[in-house]
Amino acid sequence: MKRYETVFILSPDVSEQETNQIISSFGQVIAEGKGTLIQTDRWGKRRFAFPIYKFGEGNYYLFFYEADGSIVKELERKMRMNENVLRFLTVQSKSGQTPIRPTDSDFQPVISSVPKEEPLIQEKVIEEEKNERR
Numbered sequence: 439m440k441r442y443e444t445v446f447i448l449s450p451d452v453s454e455q456e457t458n459q460i461i462s463s464f465g466q467v468i469a470e471g472k473g474t475l476i477q478t479d480r481w482g483k484r485r486f487a488f489p490i491y492k493f494g495e496g497n498y499y500l501f502f503y504e505a506d507g508s509i510v511k512e513l514e515r516k517m518r519m520n521e522n523v524l525r526f527l528t529v530q531s532k533s534g535q536t537p538i539r540p541t542d543s544d545f546q547p548v549i550s551s552v553p554k555e556e557p558l559i560q561e562k563v564i565e566e567e568k569n570e571r572r
Contacts, residue, residue, distance in 0.1 A: 476502045510528055
């Protein structure tokens with residue numbers, strides 16, 4: 439059996455009780471296929487970079503498990519059928535690797551790291567090139 443990580447996003451409109459039912463049903467898929475659910479982690483509510491099905495945010499969850507490929511296929515099929523799952527992604531993990539919970543700094547916008555003076559410098563270079571061509 440191989441190790442997999444599946445991250446999925448649930449709609450922000452889903453209640454806590456419905457969330458627990460969804461997570462347990464996905465866990466049952468792994469258990470019925472004789473897989474082992476190693477870890478379930480709730481990453482919390484995060485804002486999207488762009489709307490997904492008219493939602494601006496969603497609840498992130500991680501499943502870390504050992505299973506056969508057929509179990510992964512069945513789990514993804516169940517996720518596609520569930521209307522509360524907005525997105526999901528499954529990747530194969532290395533055998534000794536354990537999942538790491540992301541920090542808030544991992545979700546900072548990339549554009550904030552670009553200095554604000556940079557476009558002004560580029561504009562000056564363009565103006566100088568135009569003047570040289572004349």
